[in-house]
Amino acid sequence: MSEAPAGRALLSGDEAVALAARQAGVQLGTGYPGTPSTEILEAFHHYGGRAQWAPNEKVALEVGIGVAFSGARALVTMKHVGLNVAADPLFTVAYTGVSGALVIVSADDPGMASSQNEQDNRRLAAAAGVPMLEPADSQEAYDFTLLAIEVSERWGIPVLLRMTTRVCHSMTVVQTPGYPAPPPKPVRYERDIPSRVMIPAYARPAHRRLRAKLAEIAAWNEREGPIALVEGNRKLGILTSGVAYQHVREAAPEASVLKPGMTHPAPVGRMREFAAGVERCLVLEEGDPYLLETARVAGIDADGKPEMYRFGELTVGRVRRILAGDTTPEPRPAAGKPPALCQGCPHRVVFTALKNLDCIVSGDIGCYSLGVLPPFEAMDTLVCMGAAIGIGLGMRHVLPAGQARRVVSVIGDSTFVHSGLTGLVEMVYNPPPGGHLVLILDNGTTAMTGMQEHPGTGRRLDHSRTGKFVFEDFARSLGIREVHVTDPTLDPGAFQDLVKRCLESGELAVIIARRNCLLAAAAIREYEQCENATDD
């Protein structure tokens, strides 16, 4: 545990969120690792907060809801696609509301530095009906986390803190104390059945209550919301949000700028007033035309960016192009060296075998996604966390027998715990006629996001020992007879033969390829030694 920095500090947006949460006395931080959100909970732990990894984002949000139903403060973190997994509880906790504070961080990844899509979760805030704050730098990440706690408690509503890669990972100067931390409240359970039990009879009035809260919050946002206004010249007014604000200020220092910090419910009155005061109002935002559509629905006369700038991150250069009306093709950046599986990585043995056997590989999310690149090119599909198993089964169901028996589902350890369990249940419940093979690549860590623990490692976020999910026990408990546990690096030839035998058997089979990640191995040995020392 390290001291939380006081006064002036250079922090990433992720660290700033963690610092604010710690200073506000947030009782529990939970989430699932995902770039660019992972460092929030790690920093929260380092600052002395109680932080834990959940098996997936849905469970994390549910735990957070329980904390906030009990009158305490919860911080729940995830990357943008994680909010899809957590969408089920999100849409209904908006109705129930909370007694304490529930702040949900969605870290979006425009440009897909490390993601499978670039969905704009501002639309999810609007769809679920939850207030959303969009910080533009680390100072705002700090201030808005505190404001989110305040709004959540004042209106009894979950709040989405929507960050993006550049806000999460850029380091900028933070002055603390900034926005004042809301005073702590006593934690106790108060029974309120009609607010908390969402049977239709109680959910109908709950939906009306939600809309009434949002109307109040919208009025507050107009009056006192975190709105940045730059009074520049009247020729051009730019409406913007998040990190795009920084690019705009640099590219158009003379322009008038309005940046709402809370973009749902948006301060449309202030936006209208701003647009009316300038000759031309342009909405410059990263990703989808969310703010533009909000403005236009409110009858505000504003232009947006050309469609080509919906894709990828905005930069100062791209904002200049938009301002100049330049829609000529953009120069392609010179190609750098792509990432690759580490030399000596145990996944290399697996993908070499799959390539040699000409498998049709239904892949998943993790380091092993790199199996798609040369020299392996041994991955045929990748959609979302856990999808390897379901997609592999679907292919097995319909492909001609010759192709079907080449289909393999490949999934990592952390990903399997996240959302592979139900896929394996599906395999047993609806087995394809020719059987199926699931390969669980267990490297003892959540490697891709930077070596986080998960239930299968048997260690918590702080690396202390806890209950352990055992992959092979789970698979056997479903009645799968062919369950093999092997270190593929010991004898790559034997590993390939095992895969071949399983494919030819026509049975349901699970192979757990177990070998610690090279980058994590030393640390894992150290944790295990500490555990053994404690046992003595």
Add this chain to the structure above:
Amino acid sequence: MPRTTSIVIAGLGGQGVLKASDIVAEVAFRAGLDVKKSEIHGMSQRGGSVTSDVRFGDRVFSPMTPEGEADFLVVLAEDQVEVNRAALAPGGVLIEPACIDTRKLRNKKTLNVALLGVLSRRLEFSADAWRAAIAAKLPEKLHEANFEAFELGRQS
């Protein structure tokens, strides 16, 4: 208002690009300037190209250096020079391994700090301020080797 100084540091995963940008950001931060540092995490440990931007001045807006506006481009791997050259402003300064006699580098892992030594001669921060930033960002057992590398670069 004095203009923002923009530095782009580039190399391959594992070379210490991010550590070098941490040190530059730290020295500017300690001088009381506004500082922004930007990078993309995630894939960096898998040996791919890594770049990090550090910008400082009275007030910095974008955390990313606009293309063609870097005052300094520090590249840790010769094969990454051409890939990143477009970052450099006209008249901007390229700092690459060839700027120093790398044979004199006792520990190859200190190349990043040696190139910061080269950079340091062109910035207004004192050698002591640089050493303090290096000490703040590296574990104590690495201080000696890195001070030495810094000095090698600074004298080159």
